[in-house]
Amino acid sequence: MVRLYNQGVQVQATVCRILDANLDRAREGLRIVEEWCRFGLNSAPFTDECKQLRQELASWHSLELRSARDTPGDPGTELTHPQEEQRASIEQLLQANFSRVQEALRVIEEYGKLYHPTMGSAFKQMRYRVYTLESQLLGNQRQQILAAAQLYLVTSPSNQLFNVVEAALQGGLTLVQYRDKNTDDRLRLATAAKLCQLCHQYEALFIVNDRIDIAIASNADGVHLGQQDMPVSVAKELLGGQRIVGSSTTNPEEMQQALEQGADYIGVGPVYETPTKAGKAAAGLDYVRYAAQYATVPWFAIGGISVNNVNDVIGAGAERVAVVRSLMQAQHPTLIVQYFLAQLNRRQSVKALQGDYNNNHG
Ligand SMILES: Cc1ncc(COP(=O)(O)OP(=O)(O)O)c(N)n1
Ligand SMILES: Cc1ncsc1CCOP(=O)(O)O
Numbered sequence: 567m568v569r570l571y572n573q574g575v576q577v578q579a580t581v582c583r584i585l586d587a588n589l590d591r592a593r594e595g596l597r598i599v600e601e602w603c604r605f606g607l608n609s610a611p612f613t614d615e616c617k618q619l620r621q622e623l624a625s626w627h628s629l630e631l632r633s634a635r636d637t638p639g640d641p642g643t644e645l646t647h648p649q650e651e652q653r654a655s656i657e658q659l660l661q662a663n664f665s666r667v668q669e670a671l672r673v674i675e676e677y678g679k680l681y682h683p684t685m686g687s688a689f690k691q692m693r694y695r696v697y698t699l700e701s702q703l704l705g706n707q708r709q710q711i712l713a714a715a716q717l718y719l720v721t722s723p724s725n726q727l728f729n730v731v732e733a734a735l736q737g738g739l740t741l742v743q744y745r746d747k748n749t750d751d752r753l754r755l756a757t758a759a760k761l762c763q764l765c766h767q768y769e770a771l772f773i774v775n776d777r778i779d780i781a782i783a784s785n786a787d788g789v790h791l792g793q794q795d796m797p798v799s800v801a802k803e804l805l806g807g808q809r810i811v812g813s814s815t816t817n818p819e820e821m822q823q824a825l826e827q828g829a830d831y832i833g834v835g836p837v838y839e840t841p842t843k844a845g846k847a848a849a850g851l852d853y854v855r856y857a858a859q860y861a862t863v864p865w866f867a868i869g870g871i872s873v874n875n876v877n878d879v880i881g882a883g884a885e886r887v888a889v890v891r892s893l894m895q896a897q898h899p900t901l902i903v904q905y906f907l908a909q910l911n912r913r914q915s916v917k918a919l920q921g922d923y924n925n926n927h928g
C-alpha cells in the first residue's frame with residue numbers, strides 16, 4: 567500500500583515528482599549501460615542483470631508517480647553539465663552513466679522512505695547491485711591485478727621514497743600503498759600523485775593509506791582503511807564501485823565485518839610485533855591460519871615480516887604478504903622483491919602440485 571505519512575498534499579506531490587524523475591533517470595542510465603553489454607560486449611549475463619534492474623525499477627514506477635510529472639514546470643530539464651556534451655571513451659561514457667544511475671538510486675532510496683515502508687531498503691540493495699555491475703565491467707582490471715598480487719609494499723617516509731618504490735617495481739612488485747602520517751596535505755597530495763604515475767607506468771596498483779580525499783585527488787586505485795578510519799561501506803559509497811577498498815583486521819570479528827562491508831582485500835596482522843606499528847599487539851600465526859581458512863577475498867599477512875621469517879608465515883597459509891621495513895630499509899629493494907616473490911611462488915607451485923595429486927589419487 568502506498569502511504570505518505572503525516573505529510574501535506576504539496577509535499578506529497580513533490581516527493582512523487584522527485585521519485586518519478588529519478589526512476590526515469592535511473593532507467594535511462596541503465597539502458598545506456600545495457601546497450602553496451604549487449605552490442606559491445608555480447609554479454610548475456612551483464613545484459614540480463616541490466617534488464618532485471620530496469621524491470622525492478624519499472625515495478626516501482628506506479629501510475630501515481632507518473633501522474634505527478636510536470637515536465638514544463640521542471641527547471642531542471644534545461645540544465646546540462648559541460649561534461650555531458652563530451653565523452654572521450656566508452657569507459658568514460660559508462661562511468662558517467664553508472665554515476666547517474668547510482669545518484670538517482672540514492673535519491674530514490676532517501677525520498678522513498680517517505681513514500682513506502684520498503685522502498686528505501688529495496689533501492690539500497692539495487693544500488694549495491696549496480697556497484698557490483700560497475701566494478702565487474704570497469705574495475706575488472708584492477709581486481710585482476712589485485713588478485714594476482716603476492717607482495718604489497720606499504721611505504722614509510724624516506725628521502726629515497728621514489729627510488730625505493732621504483733626499484734621494487736622493477737623487481738616485479740604490483741601493489742604499493744602510500745602511508746605517511748605526518749606530512750602536510752599539499753606535499754602528501756603531490757607525492758601521492760607522483761607515486762601513482764610511477765606505479766601506473768609499471769602497471770602496478772597504487773593505494774593511499776587512510777585518506778579517501780587524497781586517493782581521489784591523486785587518481786589512486788583505492789584506499790586502505792583501518793579500524794579507526796572511515797568505515798569500508800562509506801568509503802565504497804564515496805569512491806564508487808570501481809576503486810579498491812582494503813581493510814586492516816586483527817581478529818575474526820574484524821575480518822567478518824570487513825567482508826560484510828565489501829572490502830576488496832584485507833590486511834591480516836600484525837603477525838609479529840613491529841616498531842612500524844609500535845604498541846600494537848601481535849595477532850600471531852594463529853590468525854594467519856584462521857585467515858587461510860576463512861578469508862573470501864585476497865588477504866595480506868602484515869607486521870614484522872622479513873626474508874628471515876616469511877617462510878613461517880607462508881607455512882601458516884599466507885599466499886600474500888605486505889611489508890614496510892623489509893623493502894623501505896633494503897639496500898637492494900629489487901632483489902628483496904624477487905626473493906619474496908620466489909618464496910611465495912614456490913608455495914603456490916607446491917599447492918598446485920598437491921591439488922593435482924589429490925585430484926588424481928583422491
Ligand atoms: C595492508 C595493510 N594492512 C594493515 C594496515 C594498517 O592499517 P591501520 O590499522 O589503519 O593502521 P595505519 O597503517 O593507518 O597506521 C595497512 N596500512 N596496510
Ligand atoms: C601498517 C601495519 N599494520 C599492521 S602491521 C603494520 C606495519 C608493518 O610494518 P613492518 O613490515 O615494518 O613490520
Ligand SMILES: [Mg+2]
Pocket residue numbers: 775776790791792793795
Ligand atoms: Mg589507518
